Amino acid sequence: MRMKPLFIAASLTLAAALVGCTSDGTFKMFSSDYGARADAGYQLPAVPIYKVDKKYHRQVVRYDTDEKPGTIIVDTANKFLYFVLPEGKAVRYGIGVGREGFEWRGTARVAMKREWPTWTPPSAMIGRQPELAKWRGGMPPGLTNPLGARALYLFNKGGDSGYRLHGTPEWFSIGKAMSSGCIRLMNQDIIDLYDRADTGAKVIVL
Template structure:
C-alpha cells in the first residue's frame, strides 16, 4: 500500500512557508499511508482511533487514508460522533475560557491569535459540531510534529501540518466524524 513519506517537505501555502518535517524522526506507522480498513461507514467518513493515534479517512473498496495524530491528554479525551461544520485555512486560534483559567498566560489570546507558523491550530482546522452545536473540538494542524503519537493536547486531534492540508483537501463540509 502506498506511503507518502516524501510528502513532508517544505511547503509554500497562502504566503506562509511551512518548514520541512524531519519525518525520519517520526515513527513510520504515523506517516500518511493508504491501508486496508474494513468498515460499514461511507467513503468520506473520518474515524479517529484515539487509543492507537490514527485518523482514518474512509475510501472506496475497503481502504482508508491513515494519518498519525496527537490526542487529548488524560482528562481531556472525548468520544462520539460529530460533523465537520466549518473548514478554515490558516485559522485564528481562540483559547477557551477554561484553558485560560488553567494557563493564565494565554489570556493575551482571549480575542484570538492571528494565523501563522506559531499558531497552535496550524495550517488548517476542521470544526466539529454535533446536535448540541460546537463541540469545541477541532481536527487541526500543529507545528509540533513531535507530538504526533502522543496524548498531550487539550482534547483536539492534531495532525502534522502537511497531513492536515491533505485531509482538508479530501474532506467535504458535513463529513461524519467518529471518535472512538
Template sequence: MHRRQFLIGATALVAVTALAGCTTGGMSVFTAEYGSVKDAGYQLPQIPIAKVPRKYHRQIVKYDTAEKAGTIIVDTNEKFLYYVMPEGRAMRYGIGVGREGFEWSGTARIAMKREWPTWTPPAEMIRRQPELAKWRGGQPGGLQNPLGARALYLFNARGDTGYRLHGTPEWNSIGHAMSSGCIRLINQDIIDLYNRAENGAKVIVV
C-alpha cells in the same frame, strides 16, 4: 457545553458499532510528502520525518468498515485517523490526542473548514494557563498558531463541540496524548485531509 458532556450517552454504542474496521499494512506510504511547503504566503518547514515512527506517516491502508466513503474515523488508542475511501481502503494519518483528563469520544460532523485559522483559547484553558489571556480575542493564523495550517470544526446537534481536527507546528507530538482534547495532525497531513474532507462529513472518535 462542557467537553466531557460531548455525547457521553452515545459513547458505548459508538465503541461497539462505529469502528467496525480493521487495517493492514500500508499499500502506499507518503514519506516523501513532508518537505517544505509554501502555502498562502507561509513557508511551512520541512518535517524531520525520519524522527516520526513510520506507522504515523501518511499512507493508504486496507480498511474494512461499514461506514461510507468520506467518513473520518479517529482511533485515539492507536493514534490514527482514517479517511474512509472506496473499495475497502482508507488514508491513514498519525495524530496527537487529548492527554489524561481530556479524552473524549462520540460522533460529530464537520461544520466549517478554515485555512490558517484564528485560535481562541477557551476560558477554562486561560484559567489553567493565565499567560494565554493575551489571545482572549483570538490569535491570528500563522506558523506558531496552535491550530496550524488548517482546522476542521466539529459540531453535533447541540452546536459547536469545541473540538477540532487541526494542524500543529509540534510534529513531535504525533503519536502522543498531549493536547487539550483536539485531534492534531502534522501540517502537511492536515492540508491533505482538508482537501479530501467535505463539509457535513461524519466524524467518529473512539
C-alpha cells in the same frame, strides 16, 4: 511436482506487488510528502519525518468499515485517523490526542473548514494557563499558531463541540497524548485531509 519454498515465497511477493499491497496491508506510503512548501503566503517548514515513527506517516491502508467513503474515523487508542475510501481502503494519518482527563468519544460532523485559522483559547484553558489571556480575542494565523495550517471544526447535536481536527507545528507530539482534547495532525497531513474532507462529513471518535 512439489514446489520449492523459495519459489513459493517469490510468487507470494510478486502477487503482493501486482495488487499494490504489502504484507502489512499498506497500499501506498507518503513519507516523501513532508518537505517545505509555500502555502497561502506562508513558508511551511519541512517535518523531519525520519524522526517520526513510520507507522504515523500518511499511508493508504486496508480498512474495513460499514461507514461510507468520506467518513472520518479517529482511533484515539492507537493514535490514528482514517479517512474512508471506497473498496475497503482508507488514508491513515498519525495523530496526537487529548491528554489524560481531556479525552472524548462520540460522533460529530465537520461544520466548517478554515485555512490558516485564528486560534481563540477557551475560557477554561485561560483559567488553567493565565498567560493565554492575551489571546482572548484570538491569536492571528501563522507558523506558531497552535491550530497550524488548517482546522476542521466539529459540531454535534448541541452545536459547536469545541473540538477541532487541526494542524500543529509540534510534529513531535504525533503519537502522543498531549492536547486539550483536539485531534492534531502534522501540517502536511492536515492540508491533505482538508482537501479530501467535505463540509458535513461524519466524524467518529472511538
